[in-house]
Amino acid sequence: MKKLLSAKLLLLLMLMFVLVLAACGSDEEAAGTDGDTGADSDATETEDTGSDTEEGDSKEASEKLVIGFSQVGAESEWRTANTTSMQDAITDAGHELKFSDAQQKQENQIKAIRSFIAQKVDAIVFSPVVETGFETVLQEAKDAKIPVFLSDRAVDIEDDSLWVTFLGSDFIEEGKKAGNWLVEEMEGEGEVNIVELQGTVGSAPAIDRKEGFEQIISEYPNFEITKSQTGDFTRAKGKEVMEAFLKSDGDNIDVLYAHNDDMAIGAIQAIEEYGLKPAEDIVIIGVDAVKGAFEAMAAGKMNVTIECNPLFGPQMVEIIEQYLAGEEVPKRIAVEESMYTMDQAEELLPTRQY
Amino acid sequence: MAKSKLFWPIMVLVFILVFNLFFDPSFFTVEIRNGRFTxxxxxxxxxxxxxxxxxxxxxxxxxxxxxxxxxxxxxxxxxxxxxxxxxxxxxxxxxxxxxxxxxxxxxxxxxxxxxxxxxxxxxxxxxxxxxxxxxxxxxxxxxxxxxxxxxxxxxxxxxxxxxxxxxxxxxxxxxxxxxxxxxxxxxxxxxxxxxxxxxxxxxxxxxxxxxxxxxxxxxxxxxxxxxxxxxxxxxxxxxxxxxxxxxxxxxxxxxxxxxxxxxxxxxxxxxxxxxxxxxxxxxxxxxxxxxxxVPAETNLVVKAVVVLIVCLLQSPEFRNKVFGAFTRKGIKDTKDKGVTLS
Structure with a gap:
């Protein structure tokens, strides 16, 4: 009897544990700032955010479009900023938005696109979860005469008539910008030893940002990449790898080039703990221009960040409007991006959205 | 000493640390920077x-x-x-x-x-x-x-x-x-x-x-x-x-x-x-x-090779086959093993 009782008690405990976990989850979610990208929004369910943002003064109210947008998910601050930008741009322009979060699953995305087709939207915008496997559903869209616009990520499909254009960042260009800035800044300095923190091995931004940077640097013999290692785009790894670099090369490091700001922020901590001054003893270059980088720059610990802009919603809406007005649109459009240096950081910090 | 379970893991650890000396002579140096050991x-x-x-x-x-x-x-x-x-x-x-x-x-x-x-x-x-x-x-x-x-x-x-x-x-x-x-x-x-x-x-x-x-x-x-x-x-x-x-x-x-x-x-x-x-x-x-x-792409392979070596060294059968062939004691060990197993 006693045993039975304790078994029941344990069961009760476990049940409570599950409930606590569940409660924890929903609490946090409700507190979240971005309801649209919440993890439990059904992939096939489309949301009509157009109707509840009426004050979005429509300049072209004469031509109200219905635009379906299928996003990858909400895996990072960058992605959430991208989602918000796209949603705001569409509703602010007076169009109707049908939004769907694919939660990193291709099947959700295909379902969403099919539902957009069934609802006869005027245009479909989507960021493909993976590069392949969209032929059938894109053909269905083409047959229904609905134009498809790729955002942020490309697809690997031979028949390029299946989509209108691909609007996204050019990672090679970002690498080149980083290289150019460095060359301009330090050309007369003699030997310059650079250490590089790469992104996740094999990912497109890591490969391209490395390539673009090297293209510029290789033309100048006094610039040399002495160490290059992956930091997996994370702070913890960035810090750990930089620590090891500092121990083996120490004061011979002049420049750190990190493929994203998070790794740069981790590395800054390592440099400080080692007893050097980031941005003074070691020049620090990051990519992405996230808020953390601006905070670091405002504190005088980072020199420059190359923007990888997620806020291309307005640009996308413009392209859609142009296309539907009958204008020619190029197949590949790069997002308008700039870069920010230490001097601009303090001023811009309050305006950064992500 | 060699009988201890800890012998081979310690040997590998020491080897890895000493290996570093060839690339970075200051590897074992512990200095004080910022008022901390570094x-x-x-x-x-x-x-x-x-x-x-x-x-x-x-x-x-x-x-x-x-x-x-x-x-x-x-x-x-x-x-x-x-x-x-x-x-x-x-x-x-x-x-x-x-x-x-x-x-x-x-x-x-x-x-x-x-x-x-x-x-x-x-x-x-x-x-x-x-x-x-x-x-x-x-x-x-x-x-x-x-x-x-x-x-x-x-x-x-x-x-x-x-x-x-x-x-x-x-x-x-x-x-x-x-x-x-x-x-x-x-x-x-x-x-x-x-x-x-x-x-x-x-x-x-x-x-x-x-x-x-x-x-x-x-x-x-x-x-x-x-x-x-x-x-x-x-x-x-x-x-x-x-x-x-x-x-x-x-x-x-x-x-x-x-x-x-x-x-x-x-x-x-x-x-x-x-x-x-x-x-x-x-x-x-x-x-x-x-x-x-090491180039970033080969990190995991290098790691895997070292782990494989450690695991092989940990296996008594492997050690006896490789090192035992040269010593009488090794052969005897192998024989003993065979007897106890059967």
Whole structure:
């Protein structure tokens, strides 16, 4: 009897544990700032955010479009900023938005696109979860005469008539910008030893940002990449790898080039703990221009960040409007991006959205 | 000496460290910078701290013939709970820090209770039971942090993983403390014997009066606690909580450290000191790869080759076949082995 009782008690405990976990989850979610990208929004369910943002003064109210947008998910601050930008741009322009979060699953995305087709939207915008496997559903869209616009990520499909254009960042260009800035800044300095923190091995931004940077640097013999290692785009790894670099090369490091700001922020901590001054003893270059980088720059610990802009919603809406007005649109459009240096950081910090 | 289970792991560790000298003559130098000891050896201890902690917990779980795949997720959860608790707290008071530690460790021990109950009371296979948490725990961590990387600006929180005591990183002291407690409990009290006996034969242990269910529950709780401390260190070290990446694949590294240290996955005898050496081997290897400039693409291959060598050296059969051929004693050993086996 006693045993039975304790078994029941344990069961009760476990049940409570599950409930606590569940409660924890929903609490946090409700507190979240971005309801649209919440993890439990059904992939096939489309949301009509157009109707509840009426004050979005429509300049072209004469031509109200219905635009379906299928996003990858909400895996990072960058992605959430991208989602918000796209949603705001569409509703602010007076169009109707049908939004769907694919939660990193291709099947959700295909379902969403099919539902957009069934609802006869005027245009479909989507960021493909993976590069392949969209032929059938894109053909269905083409047959229904609905134009498809790729955002942020490309697809690997031979028949390029299946989509209108691909609007996204050019990672090679970002690498080149980083290289150019460095060359301009330090050309007369003699030997310059650079250490590089790469992104996740094999990912497109890591490969391209490395390539673009090297293209510029290789033309100048006094610039040399002495160490290059992956930091997996994370702070913890960035810090750990930089620590090891500092121990083996120490004061011979002049420049750190990190493929994203998070790794740069981790590395800054390592440099400080080692007893050097980031941005003074070691020049620090990051990519992405996230808020953390601006905070670091405002504190005088980072020199420059190359923007990888997620806020291309307005640009996308413009392209859609142009296309539907009958204008020619190029197949590949790069997002308008700039870069920010230490001097601009303090001023811009309050305006950064992500 | 060579008979000791620890001989080969120590040899490998020494080899890896000495190997570094060829690339960086100052590898063993420990200097004082910023009023703290700095050097590669300190780095290895400091960076290896979370792995050592988690491996200590994992050793006891494995000794009961179990396995805990959930530790990586517990790291993420503990870090997320800790960081979210202190986010936005005022600088002056230390209360949020203690609250964060209590909450984070509380959640971690609860996850241990969950695993332990599933395994000991409901009879779910350990690998399946802990797999549930491995998947779900990361999801919970992401829910807590809202899927974002949250930065902590509350200074005292950074002390756990980034603070210094007596010029050495605090994390080293935390590991030493947990290690000594575990060593004391398992070697000076009967708990160690109970754990080994449950691992060797649960039914026989139960019949001889050991409450094997509670022993199993306890080791999972301990493993959860260790992972929780590790999670706090990791999150505090970079002053952020990352539900996606914190503690990713730590469970596998911890199992590896335990196995390198000489504890069998079949349960029974366990070697806490061996586990610590195993974890140090893994960490020195990682640090070595970063500092000697192996191309990023080949990191994992290099790691795998070294692990393979360690595992081969750990196998008595392999050692006898390779080294034994040259000595009489070796041949005799092999023969003895054959007899005992048949």
């Amino acid at each position: 050097g590669s050896l300190i780095d290895i201890l400091n960076r290896g701290a979370p792995l050592m902690l988690i491996s200590i917990g994992m050793t006891l779980v494995i000794a009961t013939k179990g396995i805990d795949l959930g530790v990586g997720s517990v790291i993420a959860m503990s870090g997320a709970v800790g960081a979210m608790t202190v986010t936005g707290s005022p600088e002056g008071s230390l209360t949020p820090l203690f609250l964060a530690i209590v909450l984070a460790l509380g959640v971690s021990v609860l996850t241990g209770v969950w695993n332990g109950v599933l395994v000991s009371r409901i009879g779910v296979q350990p690998i399946v039971a802990t797999l549930i948490l491995m998947v779900a725990g990361r999801g919970v961590a992401q829910l807590i942090t809202n899927g974002q990387i949250t930065t902590v600006y509350y200074e005292p929180y950074k002390f756990i993983g980034g603070g210094y005591l007596l010029m050495l990183p605090l994390s080293i002291f935390i590991v030493a403390f947990v290690f000594l407690i575990a060593l004391y409990l398992t070697r000076k009290t009967s708990i160690g014997l109970f754990i080994e006996s449950v691992g060797a034969n649960p039914s026989a242990s139960r019949l001889s009066g050991i409450n094997s269910k509670n022993i199993i529950l306890m080791v999972y709780m301990f493993s959860g606690l260790c992972a929780g401390i590790g999670g706090l260190i990791l999150s505090s070290n970079v002053a952020s909580a990352d539900g996606n990446n914190a503690g990713l694949w730590y469970e596998l590294d911890a199992i590896l450290a335990v196995v390198i240290g000489g504890t069998s996955l079949m349960g029974g005898r366990f070697f806490l000191t061996g586990t610590i050496i195993g974890a140090l081997i893994i960490q020195s290897l990682t640090t070595t790869i970063y500092s000697i400039g």
